[in-house]
Amino acid sequence: MLLIHCPYCEDTLPELEFTYAGEAHIARPADPSALSDEEWRDYLFIRTNARGPHYERWRHVGCGRFFNALRDTVSDRFLMTYKAGLPRPPLPQETVE
């Protein structure tokens, strides 16, 4: 069972306290009506499905907060977690092939 760091509680806690919430850094368009059908489709359904480091959202059920994480989908390791709204951090050096 993974241990996950909640950036709000500043505590590392068992996976059971968290739920996955999809890919991160996909902002809801400010004016959806201005989008073409294809652009709206991409916003709704098209996701990265990364093999390796993946920016994703998690929710700490304990405190109720959504936050972002960088997780390696091959090793299932959390490389970092950070608060929602912060810009996408660069990949850690050792994970760049």
Add this chain to the structure above:
Amino acid sequence: MSRYRIMGKGRVDHSAPVSFTFDGKTYKGLRGDTVASALLANGVHLMGRSFKYHRPRGAVTAGSEEPNALIGTSRGAGRFEPNTRATVQELRAGLVTESQNKWPNLSFDLGAINDRAYMLFSAGFYYKTFMWPKSFWDKVYEPVIRGAAGLGKSPTEPDPDRYASRYLHTDVLVVGAGPAGIAAALAAAQSGADVTLVDENPEMGGSLLSDPAVQIDGKPAWDWVEAQLGRLRAAGVRLMTRTTAIGYYHQNMVGLCQRLTDHLDNPPKGAPRERMWRVRAGQVVLAQGALEKPLVFDGNDRPGVMLAGAAQTYLHKFGVRVGDNPAVVTSHDSAWYAAFDLADHGARIAAIIDTRDAVRPDLLEAARKRGIKVLASHTVTTTTGRSRVKSVRAALVRGDTVGAGHDIACDCLLMSGGWTPSLHLFSHTKGSLAWDGQTFLPDRKTEDCEIAGAGRGLWGYQPVLADGAAAGLRALAGLGRAGHDACFTVGNDRPGTGVTHTELPTDGNAGKARAFIDFQNDVTAKDIRLAVREGMRSIEHVKRYTTNGMATDQGKMSNINGLMIAADALGKAPPQVGLTTFRPPYTPTSFGAFCGYLRGETFQLTRKTPIDPWAEANGAVFEPVAQWRRAWYFPKPGEDMHAAVLRECKATRASLGIFDASTLGKIEVAGPDAVEFMNRIYTNPWTKLAPGRCRYGLLLGEDGFIRDDGVIGRLSPDLFHVTTTTGGAARVLTMMEDYLQTEWPDLDVWLTSTTEQWATVALNGPNALTMLKPLVQGVDWDDFPHMSCGECTVAGLPARLFRLSFTGEIGFEVNVPARHGLALWTALMEAGKPYDICPYGTETMHVLRAEKGYIIVGQDTDGTVTPADAGLDWAVCKAKKDFVGKRSLSRPDIVAKGRKQLVGLLTEDGSLLQEGAQIVLDPDQPKPMRMVGHVTSSYQSTMGHPIAMAVIEGGFDKMGETVFVPMPDGVRKARITSTVFYDPEGLRLKA
């Protein structure tokens, strides 16, 4: 004294005989025996029959890797357990055991016909037979296979035992308490670290318990073990026996299954049978040792053929000589020591047959001194003996030539094909493996763990002890602590090396050889070669095609032998072919241990409303809804469900019904931007909704499909009382929080779940207003029409009162703080007496709402239904620029013709449809029929005929048309109607 027991020998208690039965016959063993050691002491080698061929089998090991000696054990009703390894099950007084896979009895078994028909059951048999005519499979193969090839009997009664579960945090977890594990724990314990040492056996000491002549630091092995365990205990190390590390999970979490009572004559009443530990360790030391491999030759599975190391264990731990006249065949030095030990305890060794050309001179000398015949450069080509091995045929090998064989009489045959490090737990972590020319060793690690001793290919006590101590120190260093190096002096050490083989060379027909690799799944060397000939290239394919390594022992003995043969057949080096993946659990683990406390009433929490005690006292039948237990209906004496529901429906329509709606999800949306938030989340317009009024709210996903609904009241300009479906409450709050936290953090809004803060009682019926009015204070009835809400008191209790209807009758929902729920209910029941107030349950609620065509999200919708599909377009505010899901409502797929739409259905013959039944336009079309929709709701109604709702392609344009509903007992004809069956004009609400 049993025939094969050596007086005073072993770690069993010779003064404590224990009786048990095996296949109905009573035997005597000793306290400390396993079932296998006790049977062997009585000269019983035949302990079971194999899974596929029903070949007679005996114990081949002395440990948890045992593939053959599987037995059923029983301690009375519900306490029967199949597939228990006789080599692990400790003897207890009155233990009842039985052999498996035999009929009518173990020594004469009709299923053994499979053995003669083995050509039919060769590799890929299960796959190939699927290509036979299907009827042949259904009528012949499957029943025959299921009848003949089951692995033990399933228990038929619920397990009455308790199972416990605990968490443990420890600095260092050492798995395996042999020499390496003990040395590692000693090293780790010296700096005050919290250390846990676990072992699957009843006693710690590992291989040292089978090698008592070894001396460590001047002490005999057993004395040394006892002294070290004393030191560990004194240092506060947690010592856990009968505890198997079943799985190694992420971030040093290890699952331990501790067996607590199976070895006890009389377990304390209520004591848990097993305990599952979830251990989070700072560092893990794997010191699991190595598993001995069989050699692969024709007849290597007869009872009496066993691993040499197992014979050594039976001798030293249990004082049991497995035979009087053993022969030995080996490719590893270790079996020589087993032969010497048996010879020194009264056995006459028939011969030591070594496959290798060069054997260590000191071993040859030790054999000569004991008068043991040695055959080097020899192979074994076959054995004889039905329920016990009688002879073994040995032949000289020169290059590729196998010389003439000669038979050597024996009463057991001890084999050793070398040793495989126990890699299972390491492999659970996805640690990589490296091939050292003979076997796989742990290589790159992914977790904070150390591997010590024979588990990483070391042999001999001196290097293993030093390695264990070093691993313990490295674990300490990993924790940022330091300790002193340890030094061990070992006397009478037993160093050894060996070689790994494919199947042994034979002078006979290799195609007829029954040389077993996987004993439990009856996989032979020939099966592996056949799989390769038939095109399997990956070891994963070979495994699945032959089922090698797929039995409950998970290939502990068979994987390397299978790999060697597959690699040979493919003409590749073993590492190029690779090893199959080991998966948890390490050994078979009971379901009870996994469930722990999570069974029966404690499987899942049961949420009860404040009014639940009244419902229970008044004979409610309950149904689970999400995690709630809800009153389903209230039968009167003699009433069935149908009669009770019809009475409740009619009473409500005629006068007054009362319903516990406390489970409705409730969320408070508060703050200066509350109305803006509501506008963005729900499809409806909220700006103009005045405080004191409420409105039906519809919630979509961003994909435009209906997610939830409920009536929402505006209590003040900045406070909304939102209700959700019972099952959707948590999901809706999470969705709201998601948007608020991540998309619109600028909005000043607070969301609070208040589901459990309020008890909610619904009153419905033509007399609802009349009855309620006198109880209410603080409401201006001249300004409280349908769809109003406000704070007031009801029966003297502080309340939020909603005037709304989910039945089509005049209706109210009274919310009071949960602690007043029961008082409110009781007061309303009392005040309702003059109106024959009728409590009703969820079924009546469903019928009444369906008669009005009110949908239940999740029943009439399924995640692919838009507001338009459900006829709820009126609830969507098109004037709003944006809300969640709005953009999707104009996607091409959503506006396309032919979408399934929610309509009513009335059957022509007045019969009740089944919810979920599929709908077709033409019942005579060929199968598979084209299905155009399905029934979503179906009830007996108050109107004298059943009603149904359904989603049907283009349903709105098919009003009045006929469709067909094929059901198990015939096709029903049904007419498409509006979903509003009752009071379509809504006159009753205005009454």
